Amino acid sequence: MRKLDSSNNMPQRKTKSYIILVGDPPCEAYPVDKDFESLLRAASPLLATKLDEQKETIPLPTFEPQDFRTYKDWLHARRLAPCPKIGLEDTTEWRRICQGYLLGDHLQDFNYCNAMADALLRAASKVTAEPSKDFLATVEHVFSATGNDSPIRTLLFDITFHWVRSGIWKPLLESSPKFTAALCIEQINRSGSIPRSLSRAGADICKNFLKAHL
Secondary structure (H helix, E strand, C coil): CCCCCHHHCCCCCCCCCEEEEECCCCCEEEEECHHHHHHHHHHCHHHHHHHHCCCCEEEECCCCHHHHHHHHHHHHHCCCCCCCCCCCCCHHHHHHHHHHHHHHHHHCCHHHHHHHHHHHHHHHCCCCCCCCHHHHHHHHHHHHHCCCCCHHHHHHHHHHHHHHHHCCCCCCCCCCHHHHHHHHHHHHHHHCCCCHHHHHHHHHHHHHHHHHHC
Protein backbone atom coordinates (compact mmCIF):
# COMPACT_ATOMS: atom_id res chain seq x y z
CA MET A 1 0.00 0.00 0.00
CA ARG A 2 1.36 3.37 -1.01
CA LYS A 3 1.71 5.80 1.88
CA LEU A 4 0.07 9.14 1.46
CA ASP A 5 2.24 12.22 1.75
CA SER A 6 0.49 13.82 4.68
CA SER A 7 2.54 17.01 4.38
CA ASN A 8 0.54 18.06 1.33
CA ASN A 9 -2.72 17.51 3.15
CA MET A 10 -1.85 19.50 6.27
CA PRO A 11 -3.17 23.07 6.41
CA GLN A 12 -0.38 25.60 5.96
CA ARG A 13 0.20 27.80 9.02
CA LYS A 14 0.16 31.44 8.13
CA THR A 15 3.06 33.54 9.30
CA LYS A 16 1.87 36.09 11.83
CA SER A 17 2.71 39.68 10.89
CA TYR A 18 3.37 42.42 13.43
CA ILE A 19 3.67 46.18 13.32
CA ILE A 20 5.32 48.37 15.97
CA LEU A 21 3.64 51.76 16.24
CA VAL A 22 5.93 54.46 17.63
CA GLY A 23 4.89 57.88 18.89
CA ASP A 24 1.59 59.65 19.35
CA PRO A 25 -0.89 59.66 16.45
CA PRO A 26 -0.05 59.94 13.67
CA CYS A 27 2.29 57.10 14.61
CA GLU A 28 5.18 55.80 12.56
CA ALA A 29 4.74 52.11 11.69
CA TYR A 30 7.59 49.59 11.67
CA PRO A 31 6.69 46.24 10.06
CA VAL A 32 8.32 43.27 11.79
CA ASP A 33 9.57 40.67 9.34
CA LYS A 34 10.98 37.30 10.35
CA ASP A 35 14.59 38.48 10.68
CA PHE A 36 13.64 41.63 12.60
CA GLU A 37 11.44 39.55 14.90
CA SER A 38 14.38 37.29 15.71
CA LEU A 39 16.52 40.30 16.60
CA LEU A 40 13.79 41.81 18.77
CA ARG A 41 13.11 38.56 20.62
CA ALA A 42 16.81 38.07 21.37
CA ALA A 43 17.36 41.65 22.53
CA SER A 44 14.18 42.74 24.31
CA PRO A 45 12.33 40.60 26.88
CA LEU A 46 9.47 43.09 26.83
CA LEU A 47 9.01 42.88 23.05
CA ALA A 48 9.42 39.10 23.17
CA THR A 49 6.48 38.98 25.58
CA LYS A 50 4.44 41.31 23.38
CA LEU A 51 5.15 39.16 20.32
CA ASP A 52 4.08 36.06 22.22
CA GLU A 53 0.72 37.71 22.86
CA GLN A 54 0.06 37.42 19.10
CA LYS A 55 -1.34 40.93 18.80
CA GLU A 56 -0.84 42.50 15.40
CA THR A 57 0.21 45.93 16.71
CA ILE A 58 2.64 46.81 19.48
CA PRO A 59 2.37 50.46 20.56
CA LEU A 60 5.26 52.53 21.91
CA PRO A 61 3.45 55.86 22.35
CA THR A 62 5.89 57.57 24.73
CA PHE A 63 8.86 57.49 22.35
CA GLU A 64 9.68 59.33 19.13
CA PRO A 65 10.07 57.51 15.79
CA GLN A 66 13.69 58.68 15.60
CA ASP A 67 14.41 56.90 18.89
CA PHE A 68 13.17 53.60 17.50
CA ARG A 69 14.93 54.10 14.15
CA THR A 70 18.21 54.50 16.00
CA TYR A 71 17.45 51.36 18.02
CA LYS A 72 16.56 49.39 14.89
CA ASP A 73 19.80 50.45 13.17
CA TRP A 74 21.77 49.47 16.28
CA LEU A 75 20.13 46.03 16.38
CA HIS A 76 21.27 45.33 12.84
CA ALA A 77 24.76 46.88 13.02
CA ARG A 78 25.51 46.63 16.78
CA ARG A 79 27.05 50.06 16.66
CA LEU A 80 25.80 53.63 16.88
CA ALA A 81 26.30 56.24 14.21
CA PRO A 82 29.42 58.34 14.87
CA CYS A 83 28.81 60.99 17.50
CA PRO A 84 29.84 64.48 16.29
CA LYS A 85 31.74 66.84 18.52
CA ILE A 86 29.08 68.57 20.58
CA GLY A 87 28.71 71.22 23.20
CA LEU A 88 26.01 71.47 25.79
CA GLU A 89 24.17 73.89 23.54
CA ASP A 90 23.86 71.14 20.89
CA THR A 91 20.95 69.42 22.57
CA THR A 92 19.81 67.19 19.70
CA GLU A 93 22.56 64.66 20.35
CA TRP A 94 22.07 64.75 24.12
CA ARG A 95 18.37 64.15 23.66
CA ARG A 96 19.03 61.28 21.24
CA ILE A 97 21.39 59.59 23.69
CA CYS A 98 19.22 60.07 26.77
CA GLN A 99 16.03 59.04 24.97
CA GLY A 100 17.87 56.03 23.60
CA TYR A 101 18.80 54.97 27.11
CA LEU A 102 15.19 55.40 28.28
CA LEU A 103 13.96 53.32 25.33
CA GLY A 104 16.44 50.55 26.11
CA ASP A 105 15.38 50.63 29.74
CA HIS A 106 11.70 50.39 28.75
CA LEU A 107 12.41 47.49 26.38
CA GLN A 108 14.65 45.82 29.00
CA ASP A 109 17.48 45.75 26.46
CA PHE A 110 20.35 46.54 28.78
CA ASN A 111 22.98 46.00 26.09
CA TYR A 112 21.46 48.99 24.33
CA CYS A 113 21.42 50.92 27.61
CA ASN A 114 25.14 50.21 27.97
CA ALA A 115 25.78 51.39 24.41
CA MET A 116 23.96 54.64 25.14
CA ALA A 117 25.81 55.09 28.44
CA ASP A 118 29.11 54.73 26.56
CA ALA A 119 27.91 57.31 24.02
CA LEU A 120 26.97 59.67 26.85
CA LEU A 121 30.44 59.38 28.37
CA ARG A 122 32.10 60.02 25.00
CA ALA A 123 29.92 63.08 24.43
CA ALA A 124 30.55 64.40 27.95
CA SER A 125 34.31 64.13 27.51
CA LYS A 126 34.14 66.64 24.64
CA VAL A 127 32.13 69.32 26.45
CA THR A 128 33.68 72.75 26.90
CA ALA A 129 30.56 74.93 27.10
CA GLU A 130 28.29 75.93 29.94
CA PRO A 131 25.02 74.03 30.33
CA SER A 132 22.06 75.35 28.41
CA LYS A 133 18.45 75.39 29.50
CA ASP A 134 17.59 72.89 26.77
CA PHE A 135 20.23 70.47 28.05
CA LEU A 136 18.99 70.85 31.61
CA ALA A 137 15.45 70.19 30.37
CA THR A 138 16.71 66.95 28.82
CA VAL A 139 18.32 65.92 32.10
CA GLU A 140 15.18 66.90 34.00
CA HIS A 141 13.14 64.66 31.70
CA VAL A 142 15.46 61.74 32.47
CA PHE A 143 14.95 62.27 36.20
CA SER A 144 11.19 62.44 35.73
CA ALA A 145 11.18 59.18 33.79
CA THR A 146 13.51 57.07 35.97
CA GLY A 147 13.65 55.73 39.50
CA ASN A 148 16.14 56.63 42.20
CA ASP A 149 18.26 53.55 41.50
CA SER A 150 18.51 54.10 37.74
CA PRO A 151 22.12 53.74 36.48
CA ILE A 152 21.76 56.72 34.16
CA ARG A 153 21.10 58.94 37.19
CA THR A 154 24.39 57.87 38.75
CA LEU A 155 26.13 58.45 35.43
CA LEU A 156 24.71 61.97 35.14
CA PHE A 157 25.80 62.64 38.73
CA ASP A 158 29.35 61.54 37.95
CA ILE A 159 29.50 63.62 34.77
CA THR A 160 28.18 66.70 36.56
CA PHE A 161 30.60 66.36 39.48
CA HIS A 162 33.42 66.19 36.93
CA TRP A 163 32.17 69.38 35.29
CA VAL A 164 31.90 71.11 38.68
CA ARG A 165 35.52 70.24 39.49
CA SER A 166 36.59 71.32 36.01
CA GLY A 167 34.92 74.70 36.39
CA ILE A 168 32.57 74.09 33.45
CA TRP A 169 29.34 73.87 35.42
CA LYS A 170 27.91 77.09 36.85
CA PRO A 171 25.06 77.08 39.38
CA LEU A 172 22.27 74.87 38.12
CA LEU A 173 19.12 76.66 37.09
CA GLU A 174 15.81 76.41 38.89
CA SER A 175 14.39 75.04 35.64
CA SER A 176 15.74 71.59 36.57
CA PRO A 177 14.65 71.22 40.22
CA LYS A 178 14.46 67.41 40.33
CA PHE A 179 17.97 66.97 38.98
CA THR A 180 19.38 69.80 41.11
CA ALA A 181 17.80 68.45 44.28
CA ALA A 182 18.92 64.91 43.55
CA LEU A 183 22.41 66.16 42.74
CA CYS A 184 22.63 68.02 46.04
CA ILE A 185 21.41 65.00 47.99
CA GLU A 186 23.89 62.77 46.17
CA GLN A 187 26.73 65.17 46.94
CA ILE A 188 25.74 65.26 50.61
CA ASN A 189 25.76 61.46 50.66
CA ARG A 190 29.18 61.36 49.01
CA SER A 191 31.05 64.12 50.80
CA GLY A 192 28.77 65.61 53.45
CA SER A 193 28.44 69.01 51.77
CA ILE A 194 26.90 70.72 48.75
CA PRO A 195 29.33 72.02 46.09
CA ARG A 196 29.84 75.77 46.37
CA SER A 197 28.80 76.20 42.74
CA LEU A 198 25.41 74.73 43.65
CA SER A 199 24.99 76.30 47.05
CA ARG A 200 22.72 79.28 46.21
CA ALA A 201 20.24 77.68 43.82
CA GLY A 202 20.87 74.13 44.92
CA ALA A 203 20.53 74.54 48.66
CA ASP A 204 17.06 76.10 48.48
CA ILE A 205 15.84 73.57 45.93
CA CYS A 206 17.30 70.74 47.97
CA LYS A 207 15.58 71.96 51.15
CA ASN A 208 12.24 72.35 49.38
CA PHE A 209 12.61 68.90 47.84
CA LEU A 210 13.32 67.34 51.21
CA LYS A 211 10.34 69.11 52.80
CA ALA A 212 8.04 67.84 50.06
CA HIS A 213 9.25 64.24 50.06
CA LEU A 214 10.28 63.43 53.64
